[in-house]
Amino acid sequence: MNPAKEAIDWLDRRLGVRELMHKNLGGYLLPRNINIWYTLGAVLLAMFGLQFLTGTLLLVYYVPDTEKAFTSVTMIMNEIPYGWLIRYLHVVGSNLIIVFMLAHMLSVLFMGSYKRPRELTWISGFILFNLGLVFCLTGYLLPWSQLSFWATTVATDAAGAIPIIGDQLVAFMRGGPTVNEATLGRFFALHVMGLPLAFLALVGFHLFCVRRVGISKPPFGDDYRTTDMPLSFHHEEHHDGVPFHPNYTIKDTAMVFFALALLVAITFFAPGLFIPPDALEPADPFFTPPNIKPEWYFLWAYQALKIFPNELLGLASQGVAMGFLAMLPFFDRGLERRPAHRPLFVTLYLLGILVFVGLSLWGHYS
Amino acid sequence: MKKTFLTNLLFLLAILLLTGSSASAETTSVCIDCHSGLSGQLGEIPTAEWHTSIHARHRVSCHDCHGGDPTDYVNAMTAERGFIGVPEYAAVPAFCGRCHVGVEEDYRESLHGQVVEFGGPNCVTCHENHAVQVATIDLINEVSCSRCHSYDKPALIKEEISTTEGVLSRLESSVASLYRVGFDIGRLQDDLFSTRNNFRRLFHSVDIEKIRAETAGFDAALEETKATIDELEKTLGRRKIAGGALVLLLILGGCVALLIRRTYEDHK
Numbered sequence: 001m002n003p004a005k006e007a008i009d010w011l012d013r014r015l016g017v018r019e020l021m022h023k024n025l026g027g028y029l030l031p032r033n034i035n036i037w038y039t040l041g042a043v044l045l046a047m048f049g050l051q052f053l054t055g056t057l058l059l060v061y062y063v064p065d066t067e068k069a070f071t072s073v074t075m076i077m078n079e080i081p082y083g084w085l086i087r088y089l090h091v092v093g094s095n096l097i098i099v100f101m102l103a104h105m106l107s108v109l110f111m112g113s114y115k116r117p118r119e120l121t122w123i124s125g126f127i128l129f130n131l132g133l134v135f136c137l138t139g140y141l142l143p144w145s146q147l148s149f150w151a152t153t154v155a156t157d158a159a160g161a162i163p164i165i166g167d168q169l170v171a172f173m174r175g176g177p178t179v180n181e182a183t184l185g186r187f188f189a190l191h192v193m194g195l196p197l198a199f200l201a202l203v204g205f206h207l208f209c210v211r212r213v214g215i216s217k218p219p220f221g222d223d224y225r226t227t228d229m230p231l232s233f234h235h236e237e238h239h240d241g242v243p244f245h246p247n248y249t250i251k252d253t254a255m256v257f258f259a260l261a262l263l264v265a266i267t268f269f270a271p272g273l274f275i276p277p278d279a280l281e282p283a284d285p286f287f288t289p290p291n292i293k294p295e296w297y298f299l300w301a302y303q304a305l306k307i308f309p310n311e312l313l314g315l316a317s318q319g320v321a322m323g324f325l326a327m328l329p330f331f332d333r334g335l336e337r338r339p340a341h342r343p344l345f346v347t348l349y350l351l352g353i354l355v356f357v358g359l360s361l362w363g364h365y366s
Numbered sequence: 367m368k369k370t371f372l373t374n375l376l377f378l379l380a381i382l383l384l385t386g387s388s389a390s391a392e393t394t395s396v397c398i399d400c401h402s403g404l405s406g407q408l409g410e411i412p413t414a415e416w417h418t419s420i421h422a423r424h425r426v427s428c429h430d431c432h433g434g435d436p437t438d439y440v441n442a443m444t445a446e447r448g449f450i451g452v453p454e455y456a457a458v459p460a461f462c463g464r465c466h467v468g469v470e471e472d473y474r475e476s477l478h479g480q481v482v483e484f485g486g487p488n489c490v491t492c493h494e495n496h497a498v499q500v501a502t503i504d505l506i507n508e509v510s511c512s513r514c515h516s517y518d519k520p521a522l523i524k525e526e527i528s529t530t531e532g533v534l535s536r537l538e539s540s541v542a543s544l545y546r547v548g549f550d551i552g553r554l555q556d557d558l559f560s561t562r563n564n565f566r567r568l569f570h571s572v573d574i575e576k577i578r579a580e581t582a583g584f585d586a587a588l589e590e591t592k593a594t595i596d597e598l599e600k601t602l603g604r605r606k607i608a609g610g611a612l613v614l615l616l617i618l619g620g621c622v623a624l625l626i627r628r629t630y631e632d633h634k
Binding site: 077088246255258268269 | 549
């Protein structure tokens with residue numbers, strides 16, 4: 001009598017779980033030459049799971065009140081057992097998630113995996129990336145530190161540059177003319193409820209797209225052939241492939257371990273990497289710290305805004321750039337995915353990375 | 367429902383597009399705005415010097431010393447708004463002493479303070495005015511003191527206070543490191559601040575016997591603070607050991623997983 005087997009038998013008789021598991025694990029075949037970049041999705045899922053867990057624990061003691069928020073964070077860091085660990089895992093984790101998301105997107109771009117029929121997978125992933133950034137921005141305000149307050153003030157301030165609705169938009173985001181209690185309230189609600197719900201739904205859709213269309217074959221090696229776009233729905237099969245479980249899940253597990261090692265190493269040895277000194281002081285609406293700057297992942301946009309003669313033009317150009325990237329599968333309709341056969345794309349791709357890094361460094365040192 | 371969704375979407379998009387925007391800003395002060403545009407000793411020099419000062423770091427702005435209204439361009443420098451302007455030479459100790467109360471008291475009792483009316487040294491003689499920096503023991507040096515008298519007595523005072531000053535600066539540096547990694551060092555900082563201020567007011571008396579007699583009391587106070595700091599540093603050390611072990615375990619876990627995967631590859 002094996003209770004686990006009994007339980008599975010019971011479920012199997014009712015829901016057919018064995019067939020489901022076989023179809024999605026052992027019987028689900030992936031391309032043989034699948035590479036390490038394909039594990040980033042699993043790494044991101046694990047990191048988001050950890051964010052959800054640490055975020056929930058932080059909620060136990062965090063108080064979303066301008067008078068108490070900073071004190072509550074200080075208490076979490078100093079008085080709650082392992083509170084410092086939970087908070088630092090959350091803070092460092094949020095930054096690493098952006099790193100892994102960028103890497104995930106760049107690998108998808110390089111391997112041309114965004115191309116049809118995977119437009120919806122790409123768009124949902126792109127929106128997830130943007131939601132991740134909004135997650136970070138809204139979370140940034142919650143400790144109500146000098147950095148939180150002023151970074152949010154200047155970030156929301158730029159909305160005033162939009163003609164006609166600019167001022168109303170600023171007031172709408174802040175819940176008043178300045179960053180205040182109402183801003184904290186709406187950012188908190190968005191961070192702990194609105195965004196997670198939207199995020200979960202979109203992650204579900206993204207994974208559904210990945211599974212439904214099938215994993216794309218890495219466009220490398222002599223046996224790679226460009227396939228035509230089918231006229232009707234077609235699930236990409238890999239008959240000579242390797243099973244998702246255990247062959248691939250164990251690779252995913254290894255990469256999750258390494259990603260967690262990186263997270264723990266930064267958390268224990270260099271937490272200040274993602275926490276500037278201004279984040280350690282309580283918010284003071286009457287004193288603007290000199291040279292306040294956004295987080296590293298917004299530095300490119302910050303610097304781009306400074307280059308343009310006016311903010312509206314800067315915002316519009318960023319909107320166009322982001323819109324173009326989101327809609328890329330609809331502009332880039334060729335079926336060729338091999339980087340060696342796409343010199344123009346690879347050149348633009350490398351230039352794009354250089355511009356991103358260059359603008360970020362310029363923004364950091366300006 | 368649709369309208370709510372669109373409103374939320376607009377909010378998200380607006381936030382996203384605006385996140386890159388930022389600006390550099392400073393303490394709002396009409397004093398800085400006007401004077402930084404002027405040349406010379408009433409303009410760019412003092413404002414530039416102030417920016418580098420300990421006062422700027424601690425948000426002590428022009429009006430905190432010189433009075434006036436930092437929010438009103440027209441009336442900023444009127445007597446009605448409390449504008450004081452530049453004090454007379456002999457009035458400088460009282461000017462600075464409004465905040466540095468204890469130091470002024472000891473200075474007044476010292477030889478320095480007693481001869482200030484006759485051109486003796488005042489606060490800015492050693493500390494500068496707008497470029498005032500964190501006071502260190504290096505302010506007592508042969509070049510500076512020899513402007514007025516021989517360096518023999520200052521050298522003795524410096525020797526007497528150097529050990530305690532060294533401990534103070536080491537403890538301050540430790541507290542700053544603990545602060546940087548998120549420890550709540552409020553009480554420690556207050557203790558150190560108080561000890562340092564009292565110790566520094568002591569040697570403004572330039573009375574070697576008084577300094578010798580009272581230094582031991584400061585050393586004892588610092589020893590207590592050091593014990594607390596040591597405890598926190600030990601905690602930090604223990605955390606790092608635990609963190610290092612965890613990192614190693616995770617790397618080991620990853621390597622084991624990769625090894626297991628190789629066995630599957632061998633099966634292919």
